[in-house]
Amino acid sequence: xxxxxxxxxxxxxxxxxxxxxxxxxxxxxxxxxxxxxxxxxxxxxxxxxxxxxxxxxxxxxxxxxxxxxxxxxxxxxxxxxxxxxxxxxxxxxxxxxxxxxxxxxxxxxxxxxxxxxxx
Numbered sequence: 001x002x003x004x005x006x007x008x009x010x011x012x013x014x015x016x017x018x019x020x021x022x023x024x025x026x027x028x029x030x031x032x033x034x035x036x037x038x039x040x041x042x043x044x045x046x047x048x049x050x051x052x053x054x055x056x057x058x059x060x061x062x063x064x065x066x067x068x069x070x071x072x073x074x075x076x077x078x079x080x081x082x083x084x085x086x087x088x089x090x091x092x093x094x095x096x097x098x099x100x101x102x103x104x105x106x107x108x109x110x111x112x113x114x115x116x117x118x119x
Contacts, residue, residue, distance in 0.1 A: 004058045007079035007086045008101055009108030012058030017067060021055040075101060088115035 004012035012018050016039075020032040033053045040046040055065040059076045070076060074097055075087065084090055087098055093116060094102070094109070102109035 004060070005086060005111065006059050006076075006108075007084065008073075008075045008098060008105075009087070009110075009112040010105065011111070012056075012060075015056075015058075017053065017056045018058060020053075021057060021065070086112065086115070088112040089119065 004018070006012050016032065016036050020029050020036065023029045023032060033050065037048045037050065037053060040048050052068055054067060056067045056070060057063055057065050059066060059070045059073065078095075078097070079087055079090070082090060087093055087095075093112070098109075098112075
């Protein structure tokens with residue numbers, strides 16, 4: 001269904017950080033990351049420092065190339081600890097942590113809801 005769906009319902013290969021990670025041209029990568037930092041600050045109030053915007057292949061990638069925020073994500077840690085494919089498969093779906101996150105990304109919730117309805 002989705003190429004890289006995260007535990008919380010984000011589509012990783014739709015993420016600008018992922019796009020910057022897979023771009024081969026280092027100059028283009030730097031420009032993309034600078035734009036991500038600018039947009040993150042203006043639209044979401046996030047204050048990334050350039051060194052914090054690392055490569056990220058998505059929170060399920062086995063290479064462990066993750067943003068610090070992904071590495072420290074409580075949703076990710078919980079789903080991994082429970083051995084879940086994603087949160088739609090959890091007996092506690094939707095937990096408080098996931099509900100709080102989905103207030104900021106209702107599309108991620110909708111994706112998991114569709115998966116959950118098919119279980």
